Amino acid sequence: MGKSETVGQQLSLFEPLSKKWRIYRRSGPVRYVSVDFPLMPEALSGERPCGPRLGSPRPGNYGAVIRALLLARYAPAAVLVNRDCQTLYFHGQTDDYLVHPAGEPTDDLLAMTRDGLRLKLRAALHKAMREEQPAVVVAQVKCGDGSLPVQVTVTPVEDQRQGVGLWLVTFSAPPGPAPATEPAPRGIEESAAVHHLEDELAGVKKELESVVAELESANEELKVSNERPCR
Numbered sequence: 001m002g003k004s005e006t007v008g009q010q011l012s013l014f015e016p017l018s019k020k021w022r023i024y025r026r027s028g029p030v031r032y033v034s035v036d037f038p039l040m041p042e043a044l045s046g047e048r049p050c051g052p053r054l055g056s057p058r059p060g061n062y063g064a065v066i067r068a069l070l071l072a073r074y075a076p077a078a079v080l081v082n083r084d085c086q087t088l089y090f091h092g093q094t095d096d097y098l099v100h101p102a103g104e105p106t107d108d109l110l111a112m113t114r115d116g117l118r119l120k121l122r123a124a125l126h127k128a129m130r131e132e133q134p135a136v137v138v139a140q141v142k143c144g145d146g147s148l149p150v151q152v153t154v155t156p157v158e159d160q161r162q163g164v165g166l167w168l169v170t171f172s173a174p175p176g177p178a179p180a181t182e183p184a185p186r187g188i189e190e191s192a193a194v195h196h197l198e199d200e201l202a203g204v205k206k207e208l209e210s211v212v213a214e215l216e217s218a219n220e221e222l223k224v225s226n227e228r229p230c231r
Helices: 062-074 118-131 186-227
Strands: 014-018 023-026 077-081 087-091 135-143 146-159 164-172
Touching (some): 118 135, 118 186
Antiparallel strands (some): 077 087, 146 164
């Protein structure tokens, strides 16, 4: 307290700790006074306020609401991955294309990919990472007893905050009319399965050839650097 201040007649409520510095401490139990404040101003006057009610949309929020609705309804399902194909973010319904495998949790995109899509997605990722250009593939994803056509686009994205490369993988319906969904005879189904396997093998062969070419180029560069005389 200040030099001109005193506790007055409330000596029973405070006890001095330092008379020189005029420091006091409360003594005795704490008394709480219940004060009833109305929650709404109209409770005092009996009238409703003329201004906007609580919870009403504020001006300027409509754009964010519309963008969120459009993204949820019309934007394709997508996954953001890094160079190691680790999933960083999911958008939309990806259940038709990705599934979490049994066992320990994984963030490997290729391990989550459904049958019929894995090899082509791997090839698209490899091409987009190598050429730093968008890569597009069309595949048939196995869903139960049937298959679902899908177009996969892998687009390079530069993270300005961290300065690292990221890739956006989007899943959408392929352009053109949807294929017929009538069940095919068994012979045709077997033939389609054979063609599907052949396409997958061709994709693997093409990917291996690309990897081999890159290794040969790297070996040539290493050989030339080793042959250079030291100064």
